[in-house]
Each structure stands twice: as structure tokens, then as C-alpha cells.
Amino acid sequence: MNIHEYQAKSILKEYGVKVPAGYVADTPEEAVEVAKKLNKETGTKFWVVKAQIHAGGRGKGGGVKVAKSIEDVKSLSNDIIGMQLITPQTGAEGKKVLKVMVQEDVYYPGESEIKEYYMSVLLNRATGKNMIMYSTEGGMDIEEVAEKTPELIFQEEIDPSVGIQGFQARRVAFNLGTSGKAFKEMVKFVVSLYNAYVGTDSEMFEINPVFKTSDDQVMAVDAKVSLDESALYRHKDIAAMRDVTEEDPTEVEASAAGLNYVKLDGNVGCMVNGAGLAMATMDMIKLSGGDPANFLDVGGGANATTVEAGFRIILKDPNVKAILINVFGGIVRCDRVANGVVEAYKNIGDIKIPIIVRLQGTNAEEGAKIIDESGLKVTSAITLKEAAEKVKIALA
Template structure:
């Protein structure tokens, strides 16, 4: 689950991480009121208007603007709100902006220059350890930095047995070239950031940039936070932060139906029970000459209602030319699954793509008989190679 910048910053602040303060607005008038409030608090007319969408690179798409007075705040908020913001991380149609964050301008002149850094915390799956990735090249495309100047990116692995150690936080501050009060502030920043990451079951914390201000404070100017969905049951307050308008409607529907669904770019929809079987099914679809259009795991209760929901979700993808149902009947009997498929098909009316059903396990032969005698445009198979041959044949026919 992803959340907005302003939500991520509120979490960081709750763990003692210094942030660029801001106020959310949904109308130009609210943006002006927010700017007035920030002026009273920070004695500055300058604010930044930042589009709130689940995508990076907002500045490149025109979604981050500096406003030097209230008239500019209203103008720039009016321009950003309602726009379809296109960034390197969105589709060609972009994302609709319904909220902006009005933030304090932290790049004010002072005794020493400002400096931007990059910092993220995530799990290195190859090593099974949380890792802090950081660079002196903040505010830039970190992928570009990694490709062209990899020597400017450092990694600090955290031993899960002891957690982040004080010497590691100091090492990070030293590698970033800091000294004096800025050094101490960075040590505190890193320590609090890692505590936040670990405490909320996050899968990613990315801050770009982390800013050293002109008075040697270290603050988070941006915040990208992703949660591990498997840990959300422990954090109901954070789950309420989900913005479904930022998500694919099909993904939302699948999650509400408690189906594990991932859309892909192929032409053969697949419905299975079990992640391992799903991977094998996608492999056999490719071997048969097709491309998997999705990963969809219906779990152990493949009844008529659940199967119907799965069919409806798969068929919303206009690229699907055939559907392969591959169920292993261990916990659930194959004949019950077959009856569920027949019932779901009848409830939905005409389905304009062929359906191949492979049922293996308890009562598989009875299940095949139910499918064959249903009179529906459903093709049954028991062996894997039979299902593959049917997929190949039907794709060629279409």
C-alpha cells in the first residue's frame, strides 16, 4: 500500500523525524488559507505548492511550484488541482490531482549553503537484511546517479539481530560529508527514520531530498512510503490512509473480493488456487504460445460466488482472448469447483472468450464430466499438457 507525501511526513514526524511542514488543501481557497497560516508560523510569504499523487518526479511534470505571494498560491494551486499530472512514473494519461500540499519554503538564505541528499530504507531480499541507501546526490533521479556515478551511492546493511547501531548512523553522516551540528542532526535523523521504517512494517521509506538547511538542520523535504500489505492488520490506523482513487479500480475490486490479483500484459487470463500453481500455470501459458494476462489466486474456497467474481475481474481486461482455470482439488473437491464454474458461467450470461478448465485432485473425473455435460463453451482437461494444447489451439482459432 502506498500513501501520499503528507501522510508519510506525518508518520515520520510522529517518530521524531524533522520534516518540511505543510498543510493539505483540496481547493485554491484552502491553499490560500494554508499559506496564510504558514506565514504566521514561519514569517515568510514564500511557500511551495506540491501535487499529491502516488508517483515520483512530480516536479518534472509541473506538479511542484514555488509561490511568492498569496495571489501566486491561488494561481498555482488552481493550475495544479484537477490536472492530469504526467511524470516518468505514471502512464501516458497521468494521474488526476485532487489535493495539494502547501509547504514552508525551506530554501531560505542564511549563514551557510543548503545541501540535498538522497536516503531510503528497504529490504535487500538477496541478503535478508534491511538496508539504508544514501547519496550526496539528492533531489535528482537516483536511477540516473546509480547508472552514471555509482560511486556516489552508499549502502548500510542492518544486522537483524542487533538492529541499527550508533556507529552506523555516524558512518552515514560522515560519508555524506557533514560536520558539527549538521553531523549530529543527521545521526538523529537516520536513527529516527530507521525506527519509523521498522515500527510500521514498511516495505520502503524513500526521502528525496533530505535537506541540510542553511542553519544546519536536517529535514525530510519529501516522503515516499510503501507498506507491506501483509503487516497492515497490525496497523489499522495506517490502513485508513489508503487512497483508492490512486489505485487501479480492478485491483481495488479484487482486494475487496479477497482475491490475490496482479494484472499483466498478456492475452490469456488465468485463475488458480495457490501461488506455486499460479507460477506454473503462467509458465505453461507461455510454452503454449500465449502470454499470461494476470496472476489470480482464488485460494482454497473456489465456490460459485468466488469464481464468478474472479471471472468478472479477468474479463475486464480487453486483451484477454482465453481463460485457463487450473485448480488442484486438495482442500476443496474438484466437483464442487466445477459446479461453481458452471453456475458462475450461467449467472454471467454469454462469455465471449473460450474457457479451459483443468481440475486435478479429489473427484477430478467427476468434475470433468460436469464440465463436459454442461453444454457451455467450456473445455475441460485433466493433464497439464492437455490444458496447454487447448490454449494453443484456441488462441490460433481466435
């Protein structure tokens, strides 16, 4: 699950990570009040107005602006709230901005040189250890840095059973070239950031940039956080941060129905029980000359209700030209699934596109008979090869 920047910073702050003062606003008028509040709290005379969407690269799309007056705050907020923000991570359709974060400007002059770094914490799946990835080249695309100057990308692997050690945090601070007060602040920052990552069961914490101020404070100027949805039951407060307006409406509907659904760009809708079988089904669709339109796992207890919900979700995609239902009858009997398909079909009404139902496992033949004798525009199959051939015919 992704969360907004202002939410990520509230989590970081709880774990002792320094962040610039800032608040979220839904309207330009609220943004002005926030700016005045920040002026009283911090004395800042400049503010940064930042679009809150679940995507990076907001600055490139015009979603991050510096305001040098209260009037600027209102004007810029008015421009950003409601805009369709297009970034390298949103795709061509972009995302509509519904709120902004107004933040104090920390790029103030001082005795020390300001500096931007990159830092992220994530799992290295190859080693089974957590990893801090960091670079002196913050504030820009880390992919570009990795491609052009890979020697500027550092990694620190941490055994999750032991946790981050002091010497590791110091090594990170040393490799980033910090010294004196900034070195001590960076060590604290690294430890706190790692603890936030572990403490929230996150998949990734990305801070770009990590900023060293002119008075040698180290803080997270930006923050991108992705959380492990499977662990959200342990974090009710974080689960409440979910913003469904940032998610695909169909995926939200599927989640509410207890289905695992991911929309793709193909022409064959697929409904399967089990993630592994779903992946195999998508491969089969490709081999038959089609392209999967979705990943949809109805789980082991497929019944009329889940099948109907799956049908309705798949049929919302206008690109779908055929539907393949591929069920292995292990936990659930194939005849029960077949009855569920027939009942769901009748509840929905006339379905214009061909449907192929491949049943294998317990009572597969009985299930195929139910499908074939239903009188509906549904074709049964038992083997993968047979199902693939029927998908190919349906697309012809």
C-alpha cells in the same frame, strides 16, 4: 500499500524526523487558507505546491511548483488540481491529481551552504538485513547516479535483531560529509528514519531529498513510503490512509472480494488457486503462444462466489481473448470447483470468449465430467500439456 507524501510525513514526524511544515488541500481556496496558516506559524513568504499522487518524478511533470505570493498559491493549485499528471512512474496515461500539499519553503538563505542528499531504508533480501542506502547526490534520479557514478552510492546494513547502532548512524553522517551541528542533526535523522521504517512494518522509506538547511537543520523535504500490506492489521491508523482512488479500480474490486489480482497486458485471463500455481500457469500461457492478462489467485477455498467474482473481473479487460482456469484440488475438491464454474457461468450469462478449465487433484475426473456435460462453452483439461494445447487452439 502506498501512501501520499503528506501522510508519509505525518508518520515521520511521529518518529522524530524533521519535516517542513505543510498541510493538504482539496481546492485552490483551501490551498490559500493553508498558505496563510503557514505564514502565521512559520513566517514563510514562499510556499511549495505539490501534487499528491502515488508516483515519483512529479516535478518533471509539472506537479511541483514554488509560489512566491498568495495569488501564486491559488493560481498554481488551480493548475495542478484536476490535471492529468504524467511522470516517468505513471506511464503514458498519467494520474489525475485530486489534492495538493502546500508546504513552507525551506530553501532560505543563511550562513551555511544548503545541501541535498538521498536516503532510503529497505530490506536487502540477499542478506536478510535491513539496509540504509544513501548518497551525497540527492534531488535527482538515484538510478542515474548508480549508473554513472556508483562510487557515490553508500550502503549501511543493519541486523534487525539488534537495530541501528550509534556508530552506524555516525558513519552515515560522516560519509555524507556533514560536520558540526549538521553532523549531529544527521545522526538523529538517520536513527529516527530507521525507527520509523521498522516501527511501521514498511517495505521502503525513500527520502529524496534529505535537505540540510542554511542553518544546519536536516529534514525530509520529500517522502515516498511503501508499507507491507500483510502487517497492516497491526497498524489500523495507517491502514485508514489507503486511497483507493490511486489504485486500479479492478484491483480494488478484487481485493474487496478476497481475491489477489494484478492486471497485466496480455490476452489470456487466468484464474488459479495458489500463488505458485498462478506463476506456473502464466509460464504455461507464454509457452502456448499467449500472454497472461492477469495474475488472479482465488485462494484455497474456491467456490461459486469467488469463481464468479473472478470471471467478472477478468471479463472487464477487453484484451482478454480466452480464459484459463487452473485448479489443484488439494484443499478444495475439483468437482466442487467445477460446479462453481458452471454456476458462475450461468449467473453471468453468455460469455463470448472460450474458457478452458484444467482440474487436477481430488475428484479431478468427476470435475471434468461436470464441465463436459454442462452444455456450456467450457472445455475441460486434466494435464498441463492438454491445457496448453487447448489455450493455443482458442487463440488461433
